[in-house]
Amino acid sequence: MREHIVKNGDGSDLRFLTFPGFEALEERGFLRHCFSTREGGVSKGIYESMDLSFKLGDDLDDVYENFDRLAAVIGTTKDRIVSTDQQHTATVIRVTGEDAGKGVTIRPGFDSVDGLVTCEKDLALVVYGSDCVPVMFADPVREAIGVCHAGWKGTAGRIAQNAVEMMAREFGTDPKDLICGIGPSVCADCYEVSEDVARIFMKEFSEREEEVIKDRYAQGTEMKYKLDLWEANRIILEEAGVSRKNIDITDICTHCNPDLLFSHRAAGVLRGNNAGMIIMPGTSGY
Numbered sequence: 001m002r003e004h005i006v007k008n009g010d011g012s013d014l015r016f017l018t019f020p021g022f023e024a025l026e027e028r029g030f031l032r033h034c035f036s037t038r039e040g041g042v043s044k045g046i047y048e049s050m051d052l053s054f055k056l057g058d059d060l061d062d063v064y065e066n067f068d069r070l071a072a073v074i075g076t077t078k079d080r081i082v083s084t085d086q087q088h089t090a091t092v093i094r095v096t097g098e099d100a101g102k103g104v105t106i107r108p109g110f111d112s113v114d115g116l117v118t119c120e121k122d123l124a125l126v127v128y129g130s131d132c133v134p135v136m137f138a139d140p141v142r143e144a145i146g147v148c149h150a151g152w153k154g155t156a157g158r159i160a161q162n163a164v165e166m167m168a169r170e171f172g173t174d175p176k177d178l179i180c181g182i183g184p185s186v187c188a189d190c191y192e193v194s195e196d197v198a199r200i201f202m203k204e205f206s207e208r209e210e211e212v213i214k215d216r217y218a219q220g221t222e223m224k225y226k227l228d229l230w231e232a233n234r235i236i237l238e239e240a241g242v243s244r245k246n247i248d249i250t251d252i253c254t255h256c257n258p259d260l261l262f263s264h265r266a267a268g269v270l271r272g273n274n275a276g277m278i279i280m281p282g283t284s285g286y
Helices: 020-027 060-073 152-156 159-171 195-204 229-239
Strands: 002-007 013-018 032-036 092-094 115-118 124-129 133-139 144-150 179-182 192-194 213-219 222-227 247-249 274-279
Touching (some): 020 032, 020 133, 032 060, 092 159, 124 133, 133 229, 144 274, 152 229, 192 195, 195 213, 195 222
Parallel strands (some): 092 115
Antiparallel strands (some): 002 013, 013 032, 133 144, 192 222, 213 222
């Protein structure tokens, strides 16, 4: 992914990330997007500084200011954002302008929903993550976008496929037209799971097990496994009809970079949350 720095209104630096695969779409004015880092917000202490969670104990005024700052990066405001109360489901819903602000300025948002799609301009979609995989979708032909949150449960439930299928049903999306980004999250080297989780993936990816289970070893009396959620979600997208060349996979691990990104495995609940945002600009866009 590419790093960028812009100036906040107070002159401080805001650092964010983007997918190279979306650059051509940005140049055409079709979309704007970003993925937050820890730099550029106003939160303090364990939340320093760009925390985007309302649920982890941070000062709410600071979180609102952080949303204002990140929203400005993509040319919108926090009342035009839609987010969800992610609960590690495989549920994806369509949202419209009537949902603007839900999850941010209007709380709570959608309960037990981990994916959003829309065809409306000037409506920003947000996906959170601190190790789980954020996936972004863009259909420049039918003019639609989407996001989903894929932890191990969402990945095993093929939430990314559900998002592709939802976009096909709702907007007529041809999966081959989709450009997708698999965002900053825990890498396979850092993601150790127990045998019960590994067996779910062995069953779900029975013909491609070696691609998603990168290592296995004994730890005392138990077996441990290294799970590659990046590759699992790439496989899911490809099997859903997305062209491999249109799938942009991050090269940044949250756990390996705790100074740049929040990581649950590195810090537990004593942390903030990262977020990705995507929007199709309209009359209020750039």
